[in-house]
Amino acid sequence: MSLVQGVNHAAVLTADLDRFIDFYTGVFDLEVVFREETPAFRHAILRAGPTSWLHPAEVPGNAHGAGVPAMFDRGHLDHVALTAASPETFAVLRARLSERDASDGTVEDLGAFHSLWFTDPDGMRGELTLIVDPGLRGIHAPRPLPLPA
Structure with a gap:
């Protein structure tokens, strides 16, 4: 058993905080739980799960x-x-990312999970995953997965 419960947060540098927040709240419905402007920098915290930001x-x-x-x-x-x-929210997010031209909508089957790559407004690559086997058994190299449009 691990001594940690997961990844707490990922700190990401952005060229435009407002644009970053608009993208991640608009596509993923992330909640902004903190926002601050200091003389040196601007930053925010967006909730991505019960204990991840x-x-x-x-x-x-x-x-x-x-x-x-x-x-x-x-x-x-x-x-x-x-x-x-x-699976339903994966489909909604796939459509939202495609509508914003942030993804071509291609989904890869990696065995234990499905993966969709996207690019955010800063050019950072991101991945949306759908866990299909929580035990992560049967992970394999990516294969295209045809999904309904």
Whole structure:
């Protein structure tokens, strides 16, 4: 048994805090639970689950506010993955991401979960997952999964 219960938060640099908040609240219905402006930076906390948050920060002049598109060239933290609450919410989020041109809607089957990649307004790659086997048995390389439109 692990001594931790999960990932508490991911701190993400953004070029535009308002745009970041608009995207993640508009697509994923995340709740803004904290927001602050200081002379040095602006930041917020968006609830992504009962005990998990995204913590975006806008720091003027910081070169890391824009994402790098190539996987594994993005730096120490490559991407953030969010988990859909159900197959129905996965479908809703897939449609929302496609409507915003943030995803082409392709879903990959990885055995224990399904995965949909998206790009947020800062160019950061994100992943939406749907857990189909909580025991994570049968994980395999990504395969295209045809889903109804």
